[in-house]
Amino acid sequence: MVVRRTLGYLARIVAIRSDKPELLKAQLTALSRMIPLLYFILVANAWVLSITFVGLAPDWLALYVALALSVVCGLRLALWWPKKGAILSNRKCVRELMHTNVFAALLGIGFSLWALSLFPYGGTYEKAHVGLFLTITTLGSMLCLIHLRSAALLVAVTVAVPFVLYFVSTGVPAFVGMAINVTLVTIAAVIVILFQYRDFTRMVQARTRTETLSNENLRLANVDSLTGLPNRRAFFTYLDAAFCTAQSRGARLALGIIDLNGFKAVNDLYGHAVGDKLLVQVASRLSGIHASNGASFLSRLGGDEFAYAVADAPDNEALVVRAEEIVSLLRKPFVLAEAIVQISGSIGITVYPEMASSAEQLFERTDYALYHGKHERRGRAVLFSSDHEAQINSEARIEQALKLADFAQELTVAFQPIFDIRSQATIGFEALARWSSPSLGRISPAQFVPIAERTGIISALTRPLLEKALLEAGKWPDDVRLSFNLSAHDLGSPDNLAAIVGIIEGSGFDPGRLDLEITETAFTHDFEQVHQSVDRLRRLGCGISLDDFGTGYSSLSRLHALPLTRIKIDRSFVTGLHKNPASLKIVKSLLVLSRDMGLDCVVEGVETREEMAALRELGAVMAQGYFYSPPIAQNDVLSFLHDQTMPLLQAG
Structure with missing residues (x-):
């Protein structure tokens, strides 16, 4: 032994x-x-x-x-x-x-x-x-x-x-x-x-x-814990390496950023746990198509944003086709235990070396293509082009001019009438910003307002505009109301709100005649702060309007959360209303909804006699648009009120 x-x-x-x-x-x-x-x-x-x-x-x-x-x-x-x-x-x-x-x-x-x-x-x-x-x-x-x-x-x-x-x-x-x-x-x-x-x-x-x-720590530091995909840190590490490789070999490198449309509505309606399950399924679908469409790297950047890179990228047409395949895949319903949900996706794409000279620029321009696509071609793939480059340069000049602007001197206010369809009378005006830059000349609000919001300059515009609008509205008859737009930045900061309240109280204008309009983009910020701000304005006596109603992510889920007095139906539902059955049904439903909830309802963007006739038949009460009147210079409002004859409405 x-x-x-x-x-x-x-x-x-x-x-x-x-x-x-x-x-x-x-x-x-x-x-x-x-x-x-x-x-x-x-x-x-x-x-x-x-x-x-x-x-x-x-x-x-x-x-x-x-x-x-x-x-x-x-x-x-x-x-x-x-x-x-x-x-x-x-x-x-x-x-x-x-x-x-x-x-x-x-x-x-x-x-x-x-x-x-x-x-x-x-x-x-x-x-x-x-x-x-x-x-x-x-x-x-x-x-x-x-x-x-x-x-x-x-x-x-x-x-x-x-x-x-x-x-x-x-x-x-x-x-x-x-x-x-x-x-x-x-x-x-x-x-x-x-x-x-x-x-x-x-x-x-x-x-x-x-x-x-x-x-293991390194792996965890580079992996998204929810989806198992590489995370933002891993993505940028890969992007830098892939860019250097493409640069040394003279090869093409394509970058795509995917943003989910409608994801926030799922979070709001079903809760974040269901939203997380949806993201896991989205990641699974993207991984499946990623393996077959030539993408060399796929990651989750955070929230509902994903990104992919394509080394030795094919021609632009093939890249767009592949991106549209991803978009089509995301449109298919997602079956969750709690519900069957349907979302969509928007994709921005940029290719090196044609449209970017560095890894940072490649990402920034892809993000810009995505941003542009979400506003112009929502739910589609958009390839960054020379037109976008020209637009970026133009926006950079506007941004620089905004930072140097004397808004008290350079901003003016125009007013677009809001009228009562039944009495054919003007019942209020919406204040619209006008900017004339010493260096760039007159700039369209469609150009400078989004830039001001994106850069956080918008609150610096709001205050002088509100002062000018209230000063002018104080000259109007007592039964004519003023509508004024507030941004998410105005509502998302206690200091900004205090400044706005101070301007209203110091103007001598009756807050009961003031309708403050907010858009649903404010909901994507600190909602609790937005809610407190709206409550404060409502206690002041102001009306609260939800602008562009029907185009956001969470209209129905937020209607009860805010003390609204009015909704405004977006113009996208009004264009061609008389010949578009789907738009007709949507507008009809929104009008019924507003009446049931005791809210006033203004229909925006009315431009033709046929659209007006359809709205009258649906029972709409208030509207605004070029059919009635384009925006009016502030000095012409009183004469407009005095001389209005509404020949087009009488003919209708």
Whole structure:
């Protein structure tokens, strides 16, 4: 039993553990630095011993055997050298370490037999040299092989054991004493090797655990925890690398950004947990088409935005076709446990080198193409073009002019009438901003207002415009109301709201005649702050209108959340109303909804007699648009009210 256990222990000591790949690689790396030193020690000491016995022992033994052993060592070193620093598979590591064990045993036997064969031919000093050679060979080889315990122990067995037994057998006290000393030193060396190997193994295991943890942390830092896709950080790391590659190879690189339309409505209606499930399904669909449409990287940038890159991009037409395939895929209903929901997606695309000169510009222009697409071609793919580049340059000039503008001097107000369809009388005016820049001339509100909102300058425009509008409205008859637009920035900041309240209270204008219009984009900001701002304005006596009703993401879910007094039906539903059954049904439903909720309703964008006739038939009460009157300069409002005859309405 004891023998069996001992043999089992020895077998475990000399075994190569193939189940620990990191340890195998660490052993191989350590050996690659020590093997050349090992063979230098063997060959150098062998030739010193060989020269000592020249003339005493036969040449074939003293010289030719030494030469043969040196050649074997040289060949082994030549075979080992190319693998130094190489990254080998687990199987190859095991094979190399087993070969090292075999050669350690064979060379140990070979050098031991050779040295002991020389022993009888020498005198006292030469025989002592044999003992010194074997001692140095044993200890030097064991130290060089210390990271491969099995090989070191095989050297101890094949060199030290024959040496000790042979020297004891001589019966010479000095040689017996030398054998005892070598035995003790070898035992100490074996103990040191066993402990050092244990510590080496633990160190490798600890380093492996640390590297594994570090790699896991790195993976988590670059992966979106919800969808499992690479996250924003990973995307920009990839984009920088892909751009450098494309630049060096002169290749095309395309970038696409996907934004989901209608996702916020799902969040508002069903909650964020359902929204998260939807994002997971979106990611799954995108991953599926990503694998087949040539995209080389797909990630989630955050929220409901995703991005993909296409290395070695095909022509622009093919890129747009692939993007439209993604858009079509996103239009298909998503089946969730809570509901079946339907959304869509808009995609912006830019290609290097045609439309971008850096990775940053590639992303910025793709984001611009997406922004443009969401406003002009919602639910479609838009490729950044030279027209967009010209528009960016134009917007940059406008933005710069806005930052330098004296709004009190440069802004004026125009007023578009709001009329009662039944009485054909003007019941109010909507204030519209007009800007004449000293450097750029007259700029359309459709151009400068979105830029002012995007850059956060809009509140600086709101205050002088509100002051001018209230000053002018104070001259009107008491039954004529003023409508004024507020942005999300105006409502999203307590300081901005305080300034607006101060202007209203200081104007002397009756807040009960003032309708403040907000759009649903305000809901995407801090809704609680927006709600508090609207409550404060409502307590002041102002009316609150929801502008562009029906085009936002959350109209119905937010109607009850705000103290509204009026809704305005967006002009997109009015154009061609009389010949578009879908628009007719929508407007009819919105009119009924407003009546049921006790809200006034203004229909925007009425431009033709036919549209007006259709609205009258649907029971609409209030409207505005070019059919009745275009915007009027502030100095002409009083004369308009005095002279209005409404010839078009009378003819209708």
